[in-house]
Amino acid sequence: MNDDNILEVRDLQVSFSTYAGEIQAVRSVTFDLRRGETLAIVGESGSGKSVTAKSIMRLNPEANTIVRGGEILFGQEDLLKLGEKQMQDIRGPKIAMVFQDPMTSLDPTMKVGRQITESLKKHLGMSGREASRRAVELLRLVGIPNAEQRVKQYPHQFSGGMRQRVVIAIALACEPQILIADEPTTALDVTIQAQILDLLRELQEKIGTSVILITHDLGVVASVADRIAVMYAGKIVETGTVRETFYDPQMPYTWGLLASIPLPTADRSRDLIPIPGSPPDMSDPPEGCPFAARCPYVMRICSTEFPEYTTFSAEHKAACWLHHPMAPNVEPPAQVGGAR
Amino acid sequence: MTEQSSNGNGAILEVKDLKKHFKVGRAYLKAVDGISLSIKKGETLGLVGESGCGKTTVGRVLVRLYQPSGGEVLFAGEDVHRTEGEEAKLLNRKMQMIFQDPQASLNPRMVVSDIVAEGIDIHGLAGSREERLDRVHELLETVGLSKEHANRFPHEFSGGQRQRIGVARALAVEPEFIVADEPVSALDVSIQAQVINLMTQLQKDRDLTYLFISHDLSVVKYISDRVGVMYLGQLVELADSDELYANPLHPYTRALLSAVPVPDPDYESERERIVITGDLPSPINPPSGCRFRTRCPQAVEEAAHVDPPWREVEPGHWVEACPCFT
Numbered sequence: 001m002n003d004d005n006i007l008e009v010r011d012l013q014v015s016f017s018t019y020a021g022e023i024q025a026v027r028s029v030t031f032d033l034r035r036g037e038t039l040a041i042v043g044e045s046g047s048g049k050s051v052t053a054k055s056i057m058r059l060n061p062e063a064n065t066i067v068r069g070g071e072i073l074f075g076q077e078d079l080l081k082l083g084e085k086q087m088q089d090i091r092g093p094k095i096a097m098v099f100q101d102p103m104t105s106l107d108p109t110m111k112v113g114r115q116i117t118e119s120l121k122k123h124l125g126m127s128g129r130e131a132s133r134r135a136v137e138l139l140r141l142v143g144i145p146n147a148e149q150r151v152k153q154y155p156h157q158f159s160g161g162m163r164q165r166v167v168i169a170i171a172l173a174c175e176p177q178i179l180i181a182d183e184p185t186t187a188l189d190v191t192i193q194a195q196i197l198d199l200l201r202e203l204q205e206k207i208g209t210s211v212i213l214i215t216h217d218l219g220v221v222a223s224v225a226d227r228i229a230v231m232y233a234g235k236i237v238e239t240g241t242v243r244e245t246f247y248d249p250q251m252p253y254t255w256g257l258l259a260s261i262p263l264p265t266a267d268r269s270r271d272l273i274p275i276p277g278s279p280p281d282m283s284d285p286p287e288g289c290p291f292a293a294r295c296p297y298v299m300r301i302c303s304t305e306f307p308e309y310t311t312f313s314a315e316h317k318a319a320c321w322l323h324h325p326m327a328p329n330v331e332p333p334a335q336v337g338g339a340r
Numbered sequence: 341m342t343e344q345s346s347n348g349n350g351a352i353l354e355v356k357d358l359k360k361h362f363k364v365g366r367a368y369l370k371a372v373d374g375i376s377l378s379i380k381k382g383e384t385l386g387l388v389g390e391s392g393c394g395k396t397t398v399g400r401v402l403v404r405l406y407q408p409s410g411g412e413v414l415f416a417g418e419d420v421h422r423t424e425g426e427e428a429k430l431l432n433r434k435m436q437m438i439f440q441d442p443q444a445s446l447n448p449r450m451v452v453s454d455i456v457a458e459g460i461d462i463h464g465l466a467g468s469r470e471e472r473l474d475r476v477h478e479l480l481e482t483v484g485l486s487k488e489h490a491n492r493f494p495h496e497f498s499g500g501q502r503q504r505i506g507v508a509r510a511l512a513v514e515p516e517f518i519v520a521d522e523p524v525s526a527l528d529v530s531i532q533a534q535v536i537n538l539m540t541q542l543q544k545d546r547d548l549t550y551l552f553i554s555h556d557l558s559v560v561k562y563i564s565d566r567v568g569v570m571y572l573g574q575l576v577e578l579a580d581s582d583e584l585y586a587n588p589l590h591p592y593t594r595a596l597l598s599a600v601p602v603p604d605p606d607y608e609s610e611r612e613r614i615v616i617t618g619d620l621p622s623p624i625n626p627p628s629g630c631r632f633r634t635r636c637p638q639a640v641e642e643a644a645h646v647d648p649p650w651r652e653v654e655p656g657h658w659v660e661a662c663p664c665f666t
Contacts (some may be wrong), residue, residue: 219601262562274533
């Protein structure tokens with residue numbers, strides 16, 4: 001494993017067995033997470049971004065999840081090979097997760113303080129008094145006023161934004177090496193979202209945690225991420241630094257995403273170009289490039305073979321047949337990249 | 341609050357000092373507390389604000405899903421909450437609504453043709469079964485679906501397609517005014533653009549007037565001619581879309597706009613955010629004077645004692661003139 005990396009995911013393949021057959025949610029996903037960076041995984045619903053994240057935490061439902069292959073390297077270990085007991089020592093103290101809806105990760109019948117001290121006592125072996133003191137500190141750290149009183153309250157006594165702060169406090173309690181944030185601000189209003197994103201950035205600087213941010217919001221990505229991986233139909237179709245991916249995207253799905261979002265900074269004459277059609281059915285994913293059916297530049301080969309990744313820089317890669325030497329030269333729509 | 345529509349010319353809808361208070365125990369939750377605006381025929385008025393600001397309640401009062409607690413709504417000069425019988429039925433036909441969650445707003449036990457034709461049946465707009473079916477087919481094609489979809493159930497469709505069904509249902513009764521309450525918020529971005537473009541195209545083709553309610557400021561800017569910003573049951577600013585985004589005056593509008601993340605990394609790294617602290621106060625007991633003063637980064641003492649007047653600072657640019665910036 002490369003020393004700069006805290007986590008390496010190699011050729012991950014995850015399926016779910018359902019009454020409708022096997023859903024191939026993640027189809028050979030490979031990426032690295034560097035120490036101290038924020039990697040954004042973006043994609044639409046059903047692209048496999050959450051399943052990828054949950055695979056790292058081993059939180060996919062055991063009953064019907066089939067890991068078809070791959071490895072998730074964290075330090076010396078392959079997380080996919082660990083037993084449930086060993087995973088419990090990783091979840092929380094080493095890798096923590098924040099979900100979209102804070103209410104799903106908080107226990108409504110338990111005071112907030114106890115929900116924080118729980119992991120401190122279990123994983124760090126703190127005494128009750130020590131843990132309580134630390135809980136107050138943590139609430140302060142995430143910007144909750146009157147922390148001494150607040151630890152004695154229940155989740156329903158907090159607003160949505162404050163609840164998400166509590167969840168972040170719990171996630172960071174043991175200073176994990178990796179924080180996975182799955183749509184952490186999607187349920188929040190923009191002003192509260194801005195507060196939470198600032199908070200995540202600040203805490204990352206203080207604690208040095210590496211962050212995997214799962215989101216569909218490209219605005220959020222532009223404001224907090226260092227690198228980006230674009231997922232479509234269970235595959236990473238493009239990855240690069242945030243600047244490379246936004247200003248010099250190299251494949252039509254990324255173009256489509258960027259051209260279909262309205263910009264608050266652009267004037268109203270800028271047309272939105274929707275991506276026609278809808279994503280493929282993952283119980284029977286198409287052979288070849290999964291975007292072929294919606295791609296305006298589709299060629300014959302696209303529907304038969306998934307393209308190799310073409311490398312554009314140290315970080316920037318994309319999977320698209322348009323980069324084959326025999327492919328026609330195609331310009332992205334004017335809305336993309338240079339449209340600033 | 342003073343009246344604000346400039347001259348009433350061409351206004352299809354006029355809202356005057358509208359209030360909607362909900363009884364909560366012994367107290368009243370002031371969801372909408374004195375809003376005046378007018379919407380011109382053929383335009384799109386966007387209404388933005390954070391959850392709990394009352395934007396959805398405004399939409400629902402307008403289409404008569406709620407009775408107002410005060411004020412009035414005039415549609416083509418007629419007070420919509422004082423009409424009865426046939427007149428009321430006609431108003432229901434002229435004013436339609438598109439909801440946020442296409443899953444929740446379509447009856448799962450009805451096939452698409454019955455969902456779309458429900459309004460046609462109620463208002464007796466089709467003379468025969470064939471005509472009814474023709475209308476349904478035509479509507480489905482108008483919104484980008486096909487005839488074959490008519491006999492399917494809502495669960496057989498994707499989110500974007502369901503929202504198209506919702507649009508077809510609204511169009512079925514040939515409305516003039518549509519309240520669209522977060523119509524694209526539940527959709528993925530690539531699908532969002534499809535529905536937005538559909539709505540703008542329909543507006544052009546059928547001369548529709550929209551009230552477009554959303555918390556997504558980028559979408560609202562794109563689709564709206566004018567935009568109103570709500571905070572705690574009141575309008576704080578209203579202006580032409582481009583003007584509002586280029587030249588916001590009210591501290592709340594400015595904070596709200598500065599919080600919107602822009603999908604442009606260079607812009608994001610250079611921009612300065614106006615951070616507003618704290619949470620929304622309770623609409624049961626809103627702050628006196630300027631309602632935003634408890635979270636306002638530039639709050640002044642005086643703002644607690646005076647109700648800021650609703651003032652036109654530039655032609656067409658209205659704002660609650662709080663002493664903190666005037």
